[in-house]
Amino acid sequence: MLRKCRSVRADLNRLLWRRDRARQLQAKCIHARTSEDDGHRTSKKGAREARGPEFQLHKSKGQHILTNPRVLDSIVRRADLKPGDTVLEIGPGTGNLTLKLLEASRKVVAVEIDGRMVDVLRKRVADCGFEDRLTVIQKDALKTQLPPFDIVVANIPYQISSPLVIKLVYGKIRFRSATLLLQKEFARRLLANPGDSEYNRLAVNVKLVADVEFAMDVSKRDFLPVPKVDSSVVIIRPKTELPTVNLAEWWAFTRTCFGKKNKTLGATFKQKRKVMEILETSTLAALRKHVTINDNDGISGVSMEGSDMDEGGKSEEESLSSSVPEGEMNSFKEKIVGVLRAEGFEDKRPSKLSNDELLHLLAVLNHAGVYFHNQTNSRRDALLADI
Numbered sequence: 164m165l166r167k168c169r170s171v172r173a174d175l176n177r178l179l180w181r182r183d184r185a186r187q188l189q190a191k192c193i194h195a196r197t198s199e200d201d202g203h204r205t206s207k208k209g210a211r212e213a214r215g216p217e218f219q220l221h222k223s224k225g226q227h228i229l230t231n232p233r234v235l236d237s238i239v240r241r242a243d244l245k246p247g248d249t250v251l252e253i254g255p256g257t258g259n260l261t262l263k264l265l266e267a268s269r270k271v272v273a274v275e276i277d278g279r280m281v282d283v284l285r286k287r288v289a290d291c292g293f294e295d296r297l298t299v300i301q302k303d304a305l306k307t308q309l310p311p312f313d314i315v316v317a318n319i320p321y322q323i324s325s326p327l328v329i330k331l332v333y334g335k336i337r338f339r340s341a342t343l344l345l346q347k348e349f350a351r352r353l354l355a356n357p358g359d360s361e362y363n364r365l366a367v368n369v370k371l372v373a374d375v376e377f378a379m380d381v382s383k384r385d386f387l388p389v390p391k392v393d394s395s396v397v398i399i400r401p402k403t404e405l406p407t408v409n410l411a412e413w414w415a416f417t418r419t420c421f422g423k424k425n426k427t428l429g430a431t432f433k434q435k436r437k438v439m440e441i442l443e444t445s446t447l448a449a450l451r452k453h454v455t456i457n458d459n460d461g462i463s464g465v466s467m468e469g470s471d472m473d474e475g476g477k478s479e480e481e482s483l484s485s486s487v488p489e490g491e492m493n494s495f496k497e498k499i500v501g502v503l504r505a506e507g508f509e510d511k512r513p514s515k516l517s518n519d520e521l522l523h524l525l526a527v528l529n530h531a532g533v534y535f536h537n538q539t540n541s542r543r544d545a546l547l548a549d550i
């Protein structure tokens with residue numbers, strides 16, 4: 164009995180030793196590919212791979228390789244990965260970050276547009292024995308339907324920052340957080356609060372559905388080739404409770420308010436062209452409500468999806484713009500200004516208002532029959548293209 168116990172324990176020890184040895188080898192493998200500038204000399208080939216590929220990098224695709232292993236480690240640490248996580252990485256490039264992500268998670272799904280990068284990435288990942296846990300999607304991340312994931316960690320191409328962040332936070336997939344390396348100025352805009360000079364419509368729309376936290380600054384010298392701008396890492400965490408607002412209506416409303424973000428709302432809503440536009444959309448919304456009441460015996464309000472009113476709506480809109488009498492326009496303007504005045508918003512600037520205040524204003528305007536969303540442009544993709 165005692166002998167049997169000893170032999171089981173010896174087997175167990177051997178297994179544990181093998182597991183630890185495999186882990187050490189994998190760690191060594193990752194280290195060899197990212198340690199050329201932290202004092203550990205590696206083979207010439209390993210160091211070159213970590214610095215970037217031999218082929219020419221395209222600035223138009225934001226191809227700047229993050230080479231500092233300490234920064235890569237900090238990003239992974241801040242992302243707070245769990246061993247069971249599926250990680251989405253946008254723009255893995257040659258895989259410096261991917262290898263570290265694979266070490267700390269169950270699976271990585273990497274979306275990379277450049278086939279040359281994909282070849283290098285696959286090879287490096289296979290060299291480390293991680294190939295079974297990597298899925299590569301060789302496509303434009305903005306034009307791809309993303310598979311399910313728990314968390315996003317990425318050094319993204321900066322030129323797609325706005326639409327990508329919107330795609331993530333307004334997408335259908337629920338995820339824990341997105342740890343993103345972004346151009347410093349863009350990160351500041353995302354982090355800005357009401358009253359800050361950088362506060363803008365992007366921050367307003369992102370903060371409606373997510374919290375944004377600053378993680379760290381990254382010097383341009385940590386990339387190869389060295390870009391012109393510095394970078395920052397931010398962590399975006401989708402909110403668990405979302406405000407009950409029609410998103411299409413909200414987006415159209417914030418577009419109107421933030422067209423000139425430092426103008427007072429009174430001045431914005433007195434512009435003749437604006438009033439005309441809002442009158443058109445409000446008239447169409449009223450017509451649509453009327454149809455909905457008759458068809459469904461209930462008011463469903465303005466929907467996010469395209470409706471069969473779209474075709475008719477377009478021509479109606481065209482005729483409206485040429486046929487609205489001056490008097491009707493003026494009384495509609497008075498209605499809007501009346502709401503602004505009654506609620507204390509006439510002299511306020513949108514860039515100083517919190518989302519709760521903006522949500523309240525939209526609710527009272529809608530209640531008064533003032534609508535902003537044009538149903539002919541209601542699809543999610545159109546919203547994404549619009550920010």
Ligand SMILES: C[S@@+](CC[C@H](N)C(=O)[O-])C[C@H]1O[C@@H](n2cnc3c(N)ncnc32)[C@H](O)[C@@H]1O
Nearest residue numbers: 227228229254255256275276277303304318320
């Ligand atoms: C800033 S580099 C990051 C490379 C790597 N993650 C790193 O940290 O070294 C951005 C990567 O995104 C890729 N990329 C550019 N536009 C893309 C797009 N629309 N969809 C997916 N990948 C894209 C580029 O080819 C490049 O590999």
